[in-house]
Amino acid sequence: MSGKLALTLACGDYEIVRALKEGEVKPDGIELTMLTSMDSTTRHWRFLRGREFDVGEVSSSSYLLARDQDMPFQAIPVFLHRRFRHGFAFVNTSKGITTPKDLIGKRVGVKSYQVSAVLWLRGILEHEYGVPHKSIEWFAEYDEDVEFVPPAGLKLTRLNDKQNCEDMLVSGELDAVLHADLIWPIVQRHPAVARLWPDYKAEELNYFRKTSIFPIMHVMGLKREIVEKYPWAPIELQKAFEAAKAIGMKRMENPRIAPLAWYREAWEEQEEVLGPDPWEYGMTERNRHTLETLVGYSHEQGLMKRKMSLDELFIDVSQGRKRGGYRI
The missing domain is CATH 3.40.190.10 (Periplasmic binding protein-like II)
Known part of the structure; x- marks a missing residue:
C-alpha cells in the first residue's frame, strides 16, 4: 500500500487534464482513480444524486442549487469547461x-x-x-x-x-x-x-x-466529508489541476497537434481576444465577476433561494500570503 489518500475523480477527457490522467502530474499525498469516459449529464447525475465519486467535474448551475439546499458537497475553483453560448x-x-x-x-x-x-x-x-x-x-x-x-x-x-x-x-x-x-x-x-x-x-x-465574461460551465466538486477529514486535499488537487493545465496548454501551442489548416491562427485569435490563459483557475478578478454573474442569474431565476457569496461556495485554496512556492 502506498499510504496515500485514495480518491476517485470523474471528469471530462480534456487536454488540460491529460497529464493528470496519464500520471505525469501526481497530486501530493493522493492516489487518483480517474474516470473520463462518461458524458457530462450522466457524470453530474451520478455525482450529485448517487455520490459515486469523491471528486467530480459538475454543472456549475447544479452545484449552486446543491449548496443552496445544503447538500454535502463543496468545490475548488477549477473550471475545466467553459463555452460561449x-x-x-x-x-x-x-x-x-x-x-x-x-x-x-x-x-x-x-x-x-x-x-x-x-x-x-x-x-x-x-x-x-x-x-x-x-x-x-x-x-x-x-x-x-x-x-x-x-x-x-x-x-x-x-x-x-x-x-x-x-x-x-x-x-x-x-x-x-x-x-x-x-x-x-x-x-x-x-x-x-x-x-x-x-x-x-x-x-x-x-x-x-x-x-469580460467567458462563461464557466463546470466546477470541481468534492464530497464534504473528504474536505472535513482531509483539509489539505483540496489544495493538493488544485495544485495538480493547475500543473496539468499548464502542460496541456503548452502542448496545444504546437500547430501540428490538431488536424486543422488554420489552427495556429485560431489559437492566436483566442489569445488576442481572451488573453493568454482563458481557462484560468482560482478566484481571480475575472473569475469572480463571471461566477458572481452566474450566482445572480440563478437567484434571480428562482433556482437559488439565497444569493450565496463565493467565499461560501468555494474552498479557500490559498496557502498564505507569499506562500505556496517551492523555495526550501
Missing part, C-alpha cells in the same frame, strides 16, 4: 423568429431547466436582449440534477420519455430550443432549424468585450 440557441425557421425578442411568448425546449448552458442563455437573453425568462413557456426533456420547486409565475413542463426537444423543434411543436450541445438538425443541416443568431461568433465577441 450564443451559438446554442436554435429556432424553427417557419416561426418568424429573427430577433431575441421574438422569443417572448414562445414555446422553448431545453435539455433540462437548470443546466448551466441554459441558465447562462436565459440570463444573457434577459439582461442583454430584454427577454424576461418568465415571458417564455419552457419544456424540459431531462429531469434535474437537483430537485427544485419552480418559482411562482414560471411556466415549466416536463416532456415525457417518448418526446425530445430536437424532433419537436423540427416538427414545429416547439418554436425554439436552447441546448448545451449541437443538436442533430443543425449538424445535419435540416432546413427547418437555424440558429437564433446566424453570426453567433460576432455576438459572442461583442458579449465578451462588453462583459
Whole structure:
C-alpha cells in the first residue's frame, strides 16, 4: 500500500487534464482513480444524486442549487469547461423568429431547466436582449440534477420519455430550443432549424468585450466529508489541476497537434481576444465577476433561494500570503 489518500475523480477527457490522467502530474499525498469516459449529464447525475465519486467535474448551475439546499458537497475553483453560448440557441425557421425578442411568448425546449448552458442563455437573453425568462413557456426533456420547486409565475413542463426537444423543434411543436450541445438538425443541416443568431461568433465577441465574461460551465466538486477529514486535499488537487493545465496548454501551442489548416491562427485569435490563459483557475478578478454573474442569474431565476457569496461556495485554496512556492 502506498499510504496515500485514495480518491476517485470523474471528469471530462480534456487536454488540460491529460497529464493528470496519464500520471505525469501526481497530486501530493493522493492516489487518483480517474474516470473520463462518461458524458457530462450522466457524470453530474451520478455525482450529485448517487455520490459515486469523491471528486467530480459538475454543472456549475447544479452545484449552486446543491449548496443552496445544503447538500454535502463543496468545490475548488477549477473550471475545466467553459463555452460561449450564443451559438446554442436554435429556432424553427417557419416561426418568424429573427430577433431575441421574438422569443417572448414562445414555446422553448431545453435539455433540462437548470443546466448551466441554459441558465447562462436565459440570463444573457434577459439582461442583454430584454427577454424576461418568465415571458417564455419552457419544456424540459431531462429531469434535474437537483430537485427544485419552480418559482411562482414560471411556466415549466416536463416532456415525457417518448418526446425530445430536437424532433419537436423540427416538427414545429416547439418554436425554439436552447441546448448545451449541437443538436442533430443543425449538424445535419435540416432546413427547418437555424440558429437564433446566424453570426453567433460576432455576438459572442461583442458579449465578451462588453462583459469580460467567458462563461464557466463546470466546477470541481468534492464530497464534504473528504474536505472535513482531509483539509489539505483540496489544495493538493488544485495544485495538480493547475500543473496539468499548464502542460496541456503548452502542448496545444504546437500547430501540428490538431488536424486543422488554420489552427495556429485560431489559437492566436483566442489569445488576442481572451488573453493568454482563458481557462484560468482560482478566484481571480475575472473569475469572480463571471461566477458572481452566474450566482445572480440563478437567484434571480428562482433556482437559488439565497444569493450565496463565493467565499461560501468555494474552498479557500490559498496557502498564505507569499506562500505556496517551492523555495526550501
